Amino acid sequence: MIELSQEAGVWTITLNRPDKANALTEDMLRELCEIMERAGEARAVILTGRGKIFSAGADLDAARAGLAVSDLWERLSGAIARLPGLTIAALNGTLAGGAMGMALACDIRIAVPGAKFFYPVMKLGFLPQPSDPARMAALIGPARTKMILMGGQKVLTDEALAFGLIDRIVEPDDLAATARLLCVDTLAAPEHIAHGIKAMCH
Template sequence: MIELTREDGLWTVTLNRPDKANSLTLEMLEELTRIATEAQDARALILTGTGKVFSAGADLEAAKAGLAKSDVWERLSGAIAALPCLTIAALNGTLAGGAFGMALACDLRICVPGAKFFYPVMKLGFLPQPSDPGRLTALVGPARARLILMGGAKLTADEALRFGLVERIVEGDALMEEARTLATDTLAATPEIAQGIKELCR
């Protein structure tokens, strides 16, 4: 359900559970965390999904069993954020719930025109992952972060672009090509220079 390809320093991680809207089980989250932790020699990493939804967040049955409150979400987003390479979330569709943490932890986010963005954590009775509000606020500002987390706003791709939540909207058949294009200069640079620029931009 998690696919990994590695080619010339480019790691591509794909959520492949389209029949369940790429909802995440504990096993999938642990596997993603392991990959992100081990990707220290990656020059660039692209995170994407199959089907029309990037991820609906926690698997429903797993959430009922306590996954929604697990620290694995924070461990995953922390591992992605700590990577020295360029990280790109290529959002093939809607981003919802706990899956927000993965995308927020990436350096860049691009999406297809039909993507929607919502994080209905408050009405479900949970706090967001500890680092998510800060990362979200850094991208969209405090009022818009509250609009999403407290107002229950469901953003369209155009609104996400206008808010600064995503950097570009790309037609679906060109999404991965655009992600690879964005990684081109980083892959061509020495790791030290790429990491240095990333650190300067923090």
């Protein structure tokens, strides 16, 4: 349910459970962690999904069994944030719940028209993962972060772009090609220069 392809320095990781809205089980989440922890050798990493939803977050049965508060979410977003190469979330559709952390930890987020963004942890009785609010606030500001996390608001694609939650809106047929195009200059540059520029941006 997690696909990995490696080509010319680019690792593409694809959530492939479209019949369940790419909801993440514990096994899927653990596999994502392990892949991202090995991805330091990649020059660029693209994270995307199959179907029309990027991810609905935790699988409901798994969430009830404790996955909603698992430290695997934080392990995953931390592993993504630590990668020295360029990381791109190519969001093929709606992004919800704990899966938000994966995208927030990436360097760049692109999304298809019609995608929605929401993180309804408060009404479900959980805190968000520890690093997610700070990463979100760094992108869109504290008030808008509270609007999503405390106000329970769903943000549509155009508003997400205006906020800075995503960086570009891309038609579905162009999503994969656009993500690859964003990697071209990084792949062509000396590795230490690309890594150095990313470090300087933080």
